[in-house]
C-alpha cells in the first residue's frame with residue numbers, strides 16, 4: 001500500500017522526500033545549528049575587528065599607529081595560537097587592552113614632546129616672520145619711492161620737463177637693489193608658506209592628540225569593564241552570547257527554511273515541468289484526435305447512410321416476407337382443404353386402407369429409430385401406444401413433417417410425447433434471497449437475474465422465499481395473502497404457514513410466513529440468528545410442502561446455498577415416495593465457505609431420518625462428526641453447480657473446505673457456470689439511482705456522478721480527476737482524509753452511484769466464487785483490478801498480458817495474495833490512467849460494451865436442466 005500511495009500521489013510525495021533528504025534529523029539539526037552558530041560567532045568577531053584596523057591604517061600612516069597595529073596583530077596571532085577558546089579570548093582581550101593603553105600613552109608623550117618642539121620652532125619662525133615682514137614693508141616703501149622717481153625721470157628725459165638732478169649711475173644701483181629686493185620678497189614668501197604649513201601640521205597634531213586622548217579614555221573604560229567582567233565571570237556575557245547564538249540559530253533556521261522552500265519550489269518546478277510535458281503530450285494527442293474526430297465524423301456519416309440503406313432494404317424485405325407469408329398461408333389453406341377432402345374421400349371410399357397405410361408407415365419409422373438408437377425404448381413405446389390409439393397429434397406430426405430432415409422429424413415426434421404442448425420447463429427456485437426484495441449479496445442478484453433470463457427463454461419460472469419482516473415490501477407488485485393454509489412438519493408437529501404471492505421484477509414469487517411460535521422470520525434481519533439452522537430447515541420443508549400440495553408437475557426444483565440445501569435430501573427421502581417425483585433437483589453452491597454443519601440430531605427437526613443420513617456417503621461431514629447440509633445437497637441433487645468454472649476447479653482441492661472428495665465423487669453432475677448480471681437493473685443509461693445517466697458513447701455523465709459523489713461524501717474537490725479509492729492513510733484519520741471514505745453499511749442506491757462514480761474497482765479477494773461487482777463495475781465504466789481467483793479469473797483479463805487475445809483484455813490482475821502484487825497491478829492501472837488518458841478511455845468504453853448479461857449463462861443452465869429432465873423421462 002505504501003507503494004500505492006507513492007504512485008497515487010507522486011506529485012505530493014516527491015517533494016516531501018526531497019525535503020527529507022535536505023533536512024537532517026532533529027538531533028542532527030540541533031548539532032548542525034550549534035556548530036554553525038559557533039563558526040558564525042567567530043566570524044562575527046573577526047569581522048567586527050577588521051574595519052577598525054583598516055580604518056586606522058588608512059587614516060594615519062604614522063609610525064605610531066603602525067606600531068600599534070603590529071602589536072595588535074601579533075598579539076591576536078599569539079592569542080589564537082595559544083588558546084583558541086572562549087575564555088582565552090577574554091583574557092587575551094585584557095592583555096591587548098593594557099598593551100594598547102601603554103602604547104598609546106607612550107605615543108602621547110612622544111607627541112607632546114614633538115608638539116613643544118614644534119611650538120618653540122613656531123615662535124622662532126614667527127619672530128623671524130615679523131622681522132621679515134617689517135623689512136618687507138620698508139623695502140616695499142622704498143621700492144614704491146624708487147618707482148615714482150623712475151617715473152619722473154622717464155618723463156623728464158622724454159617729456160618737456162626733464163629732472164637733471166639724479167645721476168645715471170644711481171639709477172643702475174637702484175635697479176640692482178630693486179632686483180635684490182624682489183628676490184628677498186620671493187624668499188620671504190616661501191618662508192611664509194612654510195610657516196603656514198608648520199601651523200597646519202601643528203593643528204593636525206593637536207587633532208590627533210585629541211583623538212588619541214579619546215581612544216585612551218575609551219580604552220581605559222574598556223579596561224575597567226574588562227576588569228569588572230573578569231571579576232564577575234559572565235552570566236550576563238554568556239546570556240548575551242546565547243542570545244546571539246539563538247539569534248544566529250533563528251537566522252540559520254530561517255536560512256534552512258528558505259533552502260527547503262527553494263527545494264520545494266524546485267520540486268514544484270519539476271512537477272510543473274512534468275505537467276507541461278503531459279499537457280504538451282495531450283495537446284499532441286488532442287491534435288491527433290482532432291484528425292480522428294474528422295474521420296469519426298466521416299465514418300458516422302457513412303454509418304448513417306448505410307443505416308438508412310439498411311432500413312430501406314429492411315422495409316423491402318419485410319414487405320416481401322409479408323407477401324411470402326400470405327401466399328404460404330393461402331397455400332396451407334388450400335392444402336389443408338385438399339387434405340381434408342382427400343381424407344374424407346378415402347374414409348368414404350376405403351375407410352380402412354389409407355389410415356392403416358399411414359399408421360403402418362409411422363410404426364415402421366418408430367421401430368427403425370429405436371434400432372438406430374435415436375430414441376429410447378420408453379419413447380418408442382410411448383409412440384407405439386399413440387399409433388395404437390390412432391392419436392391425431394401423431395398423425396398431424398407425421399403429415400406436417402414431409403420434407404424435413406430425419407433429426408427434425410425425430411424431435412417433432414418426441415415433442416408430442418412430452419406433457420402439454422410447450423417445450424418450456426417448469427422451474428422453481430427455492431432461495432433465501434432475491435433482489436431487490438430481500439438482498440444481502442450476490443445470491444439475490446442471481447435469483448432474479450437467472451430467473452428473468454430463463455423466463456425470457458420461454459420457461460415457467462417461480463420463486464419461493466421466506467416472508468421476512470425486514471424485506472422490501474414496496475418492491476413486490478400485488479402482494480397478497482392467499483386464502484389457503486399450508487401445513488408443514490417441524491419437530492414432530494404440523495405448523496400452519498401463510499402463503500403470500502406477488503411479482504418481483506415480473507417473476508411470480510411465493511412468500512412463506514410460518515405460524516410458528518419461534519417467529520422464524522420476524523427477526524429484523526436475514527441471517528445471523530442463533531437458530532439459523534432451524535429457521536431454514538423449517539423453510540425448506542414448508543416450500544416443498546407448498547409445491548407438493550399445489551400438485552404441480554414441476555420439471556426443475558433449483559435450491560441455493562446451505563439455507564435451502566435441505567430440499568434435496570427432503571425431496572428424495574420424504575416426497576418422492578409420495579409420488580411427487582416429476583422434478584429434478586439442481587443445487588447451486590454460491591460459496592463453499594458456508595456448509596450448514598450441525599449436530600446430527602438437528603437434522604431431524606425437518607423430518608429427515610438422522611439414522612439414514614448420518615453416513616459417510618450421505619450427509620455426514622467429511623472431517624467432523626456432524627452432519628453437513630451442503631454435502632447432503634451434493635449427494636442428493638441431480639445437478640450440482642457452482643458459480644464459475646475456475647471456482648469449480650478450486651473447490652475440487654482446498655477451496656472445497658472439506659468437501660473436495662464429495663465433489664470429486666460426484667464430479668459427473670458437477671459443473672461451474674459463470675454468473676451473469678441483470679443488465680436491466682445494472683444499466684448506467686437508465687439507472688435512476690445515478691445523478692446523471694451515461695453510456696459508452698458519452699462518458700460525460702460519469703464525471704458528473706464522480707463529482708457529485710465526492711461532494712456527497714465530503715471528499716476533497718481540489719483534484720477532480722484523481723482516482724477514487726486510494727487507500728493511503730486509510731488506517732489513520734480516514735474520516736478526515738480528503739480521498740477516502742469507509743462506508744460500513746448496506747445501501748443499494750449508493751452502491752449504484754459508487755459504481756458510476758468510480759474509475760477503478762479493486763477486488764483483491766483471497767478467494768471469490770464468482771463475484772458480480774467486477775462485472776457491474778465494468779458495465780459502469782470502472783476498470784477492475786482483481787486477484788486472479790475464482791470468477792475474477794474468468795471475467796477479468798489483464799490489459800498487459802500479451803498471451804490473451806487483445807479483445808478480451810479488460811482490467812488489471814495479479815496472482816500473489818500480497819501487498820506488493822496488488823500495488824504492482826494498481827501502479828500499472830494508475831500509469832495508464834495518468835499518462836495515457838486516451839488508452840484509458842478506450843478501455844473504459846470497451847469494458848462498458850462487454851456482454852455480461854445472463855443470456856449465455858442462462859442457456860447453459862437451460863441445457864443442463866433439459867438434459868436432466870430428458871434423463872428423467874428416459875428413466876421413467
Ligand SMILES: Nc1ncnc2c1ncn2[C@@H]1O[C@H](COP(=O)(O)OP(=O)(O)O)[C@@H](O)[C@H]1O
Nearest residue numbers: 440441442443445745746747748751771772773
Ligand atoms: N454495502 C453494500 N450495499 C449495497 N450493495 C452491496 C453492498 N455490498 C455488496 N453489495 C452488492 O452485493 C452484490 C455482491 O455480489 P458478489 O460480488 O457475488 O459478492 P458476494 O459473494 O459477497 O455476495 C453486488 O450486487 C453488490 O453491488
